[in-house]
Every structure is written in C-alpha cells, then in structure tokens.
Amino acid sequence: METFYSLFDRLIALTAALVRIVCIVLATALFAIVIAAVVFRYCFGQAVSLTEEVPRYLLIWISFLGAASCVLRREHVGFDVLFYALPKRPRKALGVFLSLLVFGFGWVIFRYGITFVQDFGSDLMETIPYTNYWYYPAMPISGFLIMLFSVKVIIDEVRSADAGAIAGSSVETVGMEQRS
C-alpha cells in the first residue's frame, strides 16, 4: 500500500509541476502579446485583431489549470471558522466529505466539458482561422485535474493525524508561502 501511495504522490507531484510550467509559459506569452499590441498600436499605428482574442484564450487556460492546482494547494477562498471549531474526528470526516464534493464538481466539468468540446469545438474562432478545439479542452482537462488533485487531498486527510481546511482565507493570501 505504501508503494502505491508513494507512486501516486510522485504522479501528483509530476502533474502539478507540469501544470505549473504550462501556466508560467502561457502567462509569459499572454504578457508578451498584450504588450506587443500596445507597441504595435502606438509605434506602427496598427491594431492587430488576434492580440485581443488570443490573450482571452490564454487567460482561460491559465485560469482553469491554475484553479485545479489551487485545489491541491487548498488555496480557493472559503470560510473555515466553523470547520476548525469541530472536534478532530468529525473535522476529518467533514474534510473528506468536502473533498468528495470537489471531486464531484470536477467530474461535472470533465463530463460536460467533453460534451461541450464535441458539440462546439469545431466552430471557428472569432477573428482567426482556427477552431475552438484550441481552448475549449481547457474545461475537461481542468475537470480531470480537479478530480485527480482532490483524490490526493482526500488521501492526505485520511492519512494525516489532524485535518486541515481545504479552503484558503482570502484572495490576497494566495501564494503567501512564497510571499512571506
């Protein structure tokens, strides 16, 4: 069993690292495109249509992939006062139950995200000659990652001595570990 946990932990760490790299690359591209748009408009007097559209699609990828990572990092904003007021054992059970709900929501995004991609993915983007297959899959992929990461949170809850809230306290404290 320990070998299974160890392998699963490695899989999660690898997936999380991959998501992190993808987000950093996409966010860098997003910055570069928006800044290039301003430069083009004022230096060359040209407004390029894709500089309005592509950043939106990049934002969608970054947001939903990042949202899945925040499940693993327990950074989504919530209210944990009553949770921590509970005794240890009920708190642990509640933590597992709440993570199961997160898993269920991930499944809905995954399941209906696939339907959405199948039904509308072949439509063309607004101004550039590519199909929506380039950004609609952000939904089912993030749904799958939310499920995967919530399983990790559930295992951690079951295995650890104490139970921790699955929510962070504020948007302003996201990433505080690195910030402090």
Added chain:
Amino acid sequence: MTLAILGLAFLVLTLVGLPISFAVGVASVIATFLLPGVDNATIVQRMLTAINTFPLLAVIFFVFAGVLMAKGGIARRLVMMAEVLVGWLPGSLAQIVCVASMFFGGVTGSAVAEVSSIGAMMIPAMEKDGYSRRFATAIVLMAATMGPIIPPSIGMIVFAHVAGNVSIAALFLAGVVPGVLIGVSLMAASFVHGKLYHRKELPVIPLRQKIVRVIDGMAGVFTMVIILGGIISGVFTATEAGAAAAVYALILTVFVYKEIKLSQLPEIMWECCLTNAVVMMLIATCSVFSWILTYENLPTLLAENFFNLIQSKWAFLLILNGFLLVVGMFIDMTPALIMLVPMLMPLAIKFDINMVHLGLIMVINLAFGLTTPPVGTALFVALKVGRISMEKLLPPLLPLLACMCVVLLLVTYVPSVYEWLPRMLGLMK
C-alpha cells in the same frame, strides 16, 4: 423551490468550509439538474464564457505588478520617502505609516501585502520610539484598507465585470479621493495621538539625503502615474495600463532597484497565476449561479416583494452600508462582490444610484471587512506581525475605524466628493 435548494445548499456548504467557488458550483449543479429542459453542458458553457473577456486580463497584470513591487523593496523606499514628507508632524512615525500606506496602496492594491511589509518594518520601529504596540499595529492595519480602494484595485475590476457596462477607469478614478481622505482621517487621528501621548521628534534629515529618498520613492510611485495617466490620457485601456504597470515594475525591481533576480520571475509569475485562478474560478462558478437566479426570476421577485419595503434612498444607503459591513466581517471581498452585485443592482437602479457609486460603496465597506473580526485577513496578518492578541488590538482599532466611517458616510451621502475627478476627466456623465 429550485431557488430555495440553491440558496440553502450554497449557505450550508460555505458554512461547513467548502471553498466558496465550489460551494456555488455544487449548489448550481444541483439546481441545474432540477431545472426542466436545461442542458447540463450549460454549466460548462457559462463558466467558460464568463471569463472569456478582455478586461478581466487586468487582474493578472495588476497582481503581477503588485507582487513585484511588494517583493522588490518598495515598502522600505516609500517609508523613507514618507519620513521626508510628513516625519516632522506630531505623531511622526504614525504619519509615516499613513502616507507610505497610501502610496503602497497605489502601487500594489493589496491590503495584506501592506500589513506584512510596512507592518514588519514600522511596528517594531514605532515600539522602539515609545509608541504602544497596540496603537502601532492598529494604525498599520487600518492604513492598509487604502490598498483595495486607491487604484489599482482588483475589487473594482471584479465589480466592473460583474455589473457590466461600468468603466474600470471611472471606478479607479472614483477611488482616488476617498482613499486619500481615509489616509488624511488616519493622519488626523495620528496627529491627535502624537499631541496627547507622543511628543518625540525624529532626527533632522540632511537636504541631500531628503532629495535622494524622494527620488527613490517616487520611482515606485510612478507606477500610479503610468496607470492613472495612461487611462486618463486615453493612451491605455485599464487592461493595457495593467500590462504597462507590470513592465515598469519589472524594469524597476529587476534592473534599477536590483532586489529581484531574473531567476525569481517564474515563481512570481506562478504565484500570480494562482491568485488569478482563484478570482476567475469564483467569477466562473458565480456566473452559473447568477444565471439560475435570473432564470428563476429572483431579481424580479426581490423587487416586487422585499425591495418595496424600502422607500427612501437615504434609508437604503444606510442599510446598504450596515449590511455590507456585516458581510465584510465574514466573507472576503471578491466572492462578496461577485455574489452581491447582481442582487443589489436592481435596487441601485430603483433608487437612481450611479453604478460607480454603488461599486465604490461596496469596495470601501468590504475593504473595512479585511480588518474586522471574526474573518479579517489583513487583521490576522497584523496580529501575527504585531505579535499581539485580538483583545488588545480592538480598543485602539475602534476610534480609527470611526474616523474611517466618517469618510464612508461622506462618500455615501455626498457623491460630489468622489464624482468630481472622474467627471472632470469625462469618464462619468
């Protein structure tokens, strides 16, 4: 029936500790499954289209600029500049906190970053200079409320997105005067405190040193000039102003101040992606929630039943402030804005309240909520930085909060206080 299930599920799940975005999401999924004739893929479609808008890009840009500035040593420079500007006034160190926080708010937009960086520096310095730790922590905490009010403000971007058809630029400019007035009210309180309890004066700074400090600090404050100047002059949209501020912050902190290494940038970018993701997930799931509320005619139901009980605009504004102060005590600013704006908008329209006015009142009240128990994020950071208990902090906090409430009432009932700047620049009719 569907509305009752939706509301109850959301409330219970939030109270027991499910993250708000997921509590809203799960409640919406249950309600959608119960609604006859609705395709379940609507949930995914709504979530996706909710964040598929260009103005929302401003969130990640302003967060990036803010984190770079916060990590790039701007707090120390602003404090040193503030010492030159107001260090000679009674209550000198408290005055420095107020002015440095005012500028810090204009550079980062974050209350928590303000408390942790300015607080870590100024609370021990104030204590060493003879101030009580209680007062030092209280003034740092209350000054931090200027962060989300003085532009750039993530709360205002979120409000503009949820309200729709509201100019981010107008909201940003509307926040300038109230933010500065809060700073001035806290400076007045510091003045009185200084006159009554603290008569020490700071050592005189040589002229050359003064000039160096002001130039060093102003380089950081120039971010505000880029944002506001760019928007006012029409050079940038609010989103592009965010990108320009991010580039400026990058150049300043990496190449001029040299406090951030290039190797740190990926980690900072990742941190911004996570903050952005939390905000976007809230917007995405709440859009499904709002859609169900509209589908089930909740705004009309509220307007026909509950809202008819309130007849006076003045009474409404008073109730609104009280309600938002209480909400702010329990819920973080971003989720509160996303959930309450659709419900408060019909009322604001009924009483002929400008959307910029509504946004400003909401952001100010919810910013106060960051400093109040039981759930005040900035408060918790202040307790940690100041190494003080909640009971000890509350007594000096209350008079300062009262000073700020005067500004809140002024903004609520005398709209010309905030209106003149956006009106003068043609951003409001």
